[in-house]
Amino acid sequence: MARKENYTIDDLIEKVRKYQSNDENIELIKEAYFFAEKCHRGQFRKTGEEYIIHPLNVAIILTEIYADKETVMAALMHDVIEDCDVEKEEIEEKFGKEVAYLVYGVSKLGRINFSTENEYLIDYYKKIIVGMSEDVRVIIVKLADRLHNMRTLWALPENKQKKIAKETMEILAPLAHHLGIHKIKSELEDLSLRYLKPDVFYDIAEKLNKTKVERDNTVSEMLRYVTNLLTEHGITHEIKGRAKSIYSIYNKLNKGRKFSDIYDLLALRILVHTEQECYLALGIIHSKFKPIPKRFKDYIAMPKPNMYQSLHTTVFGIDGYLFEIQIRTYEMDEIAENGIASHWAYKEHKDASVLMQNTTEQKLQFFKSIIELNEDKMSSEDFVNSVKDEVLNNNIYCFTPKGDIIELPHDATPIDFAYKVHTRVGETMVGAIVNNSIVPLDYKLRNNDIVKINTSKSSKGPSREWLNIAKSTQTRNKIRSFFTKSEKEVYMERGKEQLEKELRKRKIAYDDFYQAEHISLILEHLKISDIDELYLEVGNGKYSSMMVVNLIYKKEEEPSIEKIKKPIIKNSDTDILVSGIDKVKVNLANCCSPIPGDDIIGYITKGNGISVHRANCHNLEVLERRNVDVYWSDAPKERYQTTILIHCNTKEDKLLEMLQKINMQDASIDKFVTMSKGDDTVYEADLYVKSLSHLLRVFSELDKLSYVTRIERLMK
Numbered sequence: 001m002a003r004k005e006n007y008t009i010d011d012l013i014e015k016v017r018k019y020q021s022n023d024e025n026i027e028l029i030k031e032a033y034f035f036a037e038k039c040h041r042g043q044f045r046k047t048g049e050e051y052i053i054h055p056l057n058v059a060i061i062l063t064e065i066y067a068d069k070e071t072v073m074a075a076l077m078h079d080v081i082e083d084c085d086v087e088k089e090e091i092e093e094k095f096g097k098e099v100a101y102l103v104y105g106v107s108k109l110g111r112i113n114f115s116t117e118n119e120y121l122i123d124y125y126k127k128i129i130v131g132m133s134e135d136v137r138v139i140i141v142k143l144a145d146r147l148h149n150m151r152t153l154w155a156l157p158e159n160k161q162k163k164i165a166k167e168t169m170e171i172l173a174p175l176a177h178h179l180g181i182h183k184i185k186s187e188l189e190d191l192s193l194r195y196l197k198p199d200v201f202y203d204i205a206e207k208l209n210k211t212k213v214e215r216d217n218t219v220s221e222m223l224r225y226v227t228n229l230l231t232e233h234g235i236t237h238e239i240k241g242r243a244k245s246i247y248s249i250y251n252k253l254n255k256g257r258k259f260s261d262i263y264d265l266l267a268l269r270i271l272v273h274t275e276q277e278c279y280l281a282l283g284i285i286h287s288k289f290k291p292i293p294k295r296f297k298d299y300i301a302m303p304k305p306n307m308y309q310s311l312h313t314t315v316f317g318i319d320g321y322l323f324e325i326q327i328r329t330y331e332m333d334e335i336a337e338n339g340i341a342s343h344w345a346y347k348e349h350k351d352a353s354v355l356m357q358n359t360t361e362q363k364l365q366f367f368k369s370i371i372e373l374n375e376d377k378m379s380s381e382d383f384v385n386s387v388k389d390e391v392l393n394n395n396i397y398c399f400t401p402k403g404d405i406i407e408l409p410h411d412a413t414p415i416d417f418a419y420k421v422h423t424r425v426g427e428t429m430v431g432a433i434v435n436n437s438i439v440p441l442d443y444k445l446r447n448n449d450i451v452k453i454n455t456s457k458s459s460k461g462p463s464r465e466w467l468n469i470a471k472s473t474q475t476r477n478k479i480r481s482f483f484t485k486s487e488k489e490v491y492m493e494r495g496k497e498q499l500e501k502e503l504r505k506r507k508i509a510y511d512d513f514y515q516a517e518h519i520s521l522i523l524e525h526l527k528i529s530d531i532d533e534l535y536l537e538v539g540n541g542k543y544s545s546m547m548v549v550n551l552i553y554k555k556e557e558e559p560s561i562e563k564i565k566k567p568i569i570k571n572s573d574t575d576i577l578v579s580g581i582d583k584v585k586v587n588l589a590n591c592c593s594p595i596p597g598d599d600i601i602g603y604i605t606k607g608n609g610i611s612v613h614r615a616n617c618h619n620l621e622v623l624e625r626r627n628v629d630v631y632w633s634d635a636p637k638e639r640y641q642t643t644i645l646i647h648c649n650t651k652e653d654k655l656l657e658m659l660q661k662i663n664m665q666d667a668s669i670d671k672f673v674t675m676s677k678g679d680d681t682v683y684e685a686d687l688y689v690k691s692l693s694h695l696l697r698v699f700s701e702l703d704k705l706s707y708v709t710r711i712e713r714l715m716k
Helices: 009-017 023-040 053-063 069-076 080-084 088-095 097-111 118-134 136-151 158-178 182-196 198-210 212-232 246-254 275-288 330-338 344-348 352-363 365-375 380-391 414-421 423-427 473-505 516-526 531-539 545-550 655-664 692-703
Strands: 238-241 267-272 311-316 322-329 396-399 405-408 429-434 437-439 451-455 576-578 586-588 600-604 610-614 630-632 640-648 668-677 680-689 708-713
Touching: 009 023, 009 053, 009 069, 023 053, 023 069, 023 080, 023 088, 053 069, 053 136, 069 097, 069 136, 080 088, 080 097, 088 097, 097 136, 136 158, 136 182, 158 182, 182 198, 182 246, 182 330, 198 246, 212 238, 212 267, 212 275, 267 275, 267 330, 275 311, 275 322, 322 330, 405 414, 414 423, 414 429, 414 451, 414 473, 423 429, 423 473, 473 531, 473 545, 516 531, 531 545, 600 630, 640 692, 655 668, 655 680, 655 692, 680 692, 692 708
Parallel strands: 267 322, 586 610
Antiparallel strands: 238 267, 311 322, 396 405, 429 437, 429 451, 576 630, 600 610, 640 680, 640 708, 668 680
16 A cells, blocks of 8 residues: 655646646646755655655645646645744745645644644644634645655554554545545545554455455446447446455445455446436436435535535346446546546636635535534633534434525434524524424424424523433534523623612712722623623622712722721631631621622621622621621631522422432532422522532533523522
């Protein structure tokens, strides 16, 4: 398998001229080569060759898929930034912004630490795929770069061979497949298998060699018969035997098939000029050779997302041998072998870069999915799992009632379908009809299902239960985003109302309070960005409306805004420190049950020390203004009681499951009471926790339960 092609710049130019005759472009490619050759002079590869041989071979590989001049130039210079200390600006000055961008893009991917360790793999996936979606040609150069490296992988130690082969098999070969570059994809897979499982690879190769003569004779005889048949019916065509890759045979053997039972080892590919002739040829062949049921696939009427088109059928051929036959036009074959960007620009004399980008965005749902996933701002791990499970795997393809194809992960539901069509369709969905039958929302869609989503303008949005039904990570993130946004809007509205209520109570004019100078002082003091965030923080209880208003309108004896300073009291025996007082009786108010991390205010009682309230406690508004500054110590020692309400959208008894979730977070349960409320159930729980962050971890764990719709702290 290892090749050592002693190519020269003349060989490259000869190959480019086969599809690119512009002398100016040829000169630019030569300039790029001589620039790279000068930069790499004195550098050698592990194979012992001069380094320039590598980028030259990468460029040669790209000419086989008819890459444009910018891509070929970028291939020649793809290592000069990383290995020769050349700046991007120098390349831009010599060869233009577009080539410099491609070289820099490939260089960025080259800097990533290729590793199969999980933490690196996650970062690698994300960067390579998102980087790729910006310009297809960056990843095409990367694929060609990896292919030449795989051809010379024998020069590296065995442990590095396996590491690189694993990366190639898991990441780069699937990307080549989704780009439709069969030539590169197939060779990457075979070379990866050779280094990952050499025994298996050579065993299959040996068996293929042993049966080669018999196979070739059978294929030749079938080829002659089919050629005569099509010629008799006036169909101009080209027909050839098709070699099955070692990796594809390995896949079938890995699924329990016997070597002797892999019938598509015998294969023909028929090329014709028009789509109509594809179907005519199919009908003629079926009239003479009996087809196997369920083995016919029409990828012309329903192309794959990477734009692959062909008719596939398996028939009982000469002497009863099974033959897999592919029928396609010459243009379909070009795209199938070389990828979406390899052919049309030169055939139609269009700008290759624009065409590739337009084709990618319009017709490759693969890239659209990647871009959408990245925009969802999900965590790296979610992103990678989503890419692996939903983008790189073999997906299913369903139809809208108008015939548009929607690509979805296996076991996807109508919810996934609705959100893939549009987020708004998902949020207003009230039901689904699949193949003219009403189905439940947890129905598992199958290939070729026709799905109609029923929507309603009066819909209140998705249910939290959908998080357990949806298969797509992207769909689940959109549902979570809906609830986060809805809750945020509720808190903002609540915060605005609380502030205005406080202003009315204190007879302060709105216009006076909302002066730009006042708002600026408040935002600066609280370290928040804008008025909406202020409303949010007041509404969710982080700051009380009274405290915010006090920042502007202090008591008469304190007219100016002052920074509140924390008292310096060392070695305190208590978790609560009182400003300026060392020892004083302190009680936690039962009405709001403050815990470490809450903003708190001390209220001087008559004869019972200081009562400590949360800053947003509604009882503070009716108490006389005898407040004192209090603080939590830096390291609270005790656990503190707080009461929470858990709202669930089910009548089923979920008590045990919730208790387990709370115990998992090391929170102590003092009381758990079930209270029914219509179709829903509300639980009241008294918990002992270490701090507000501890309580929030409990909230987060409970929120993972699909039936939990809301959790809140109770204020009596």
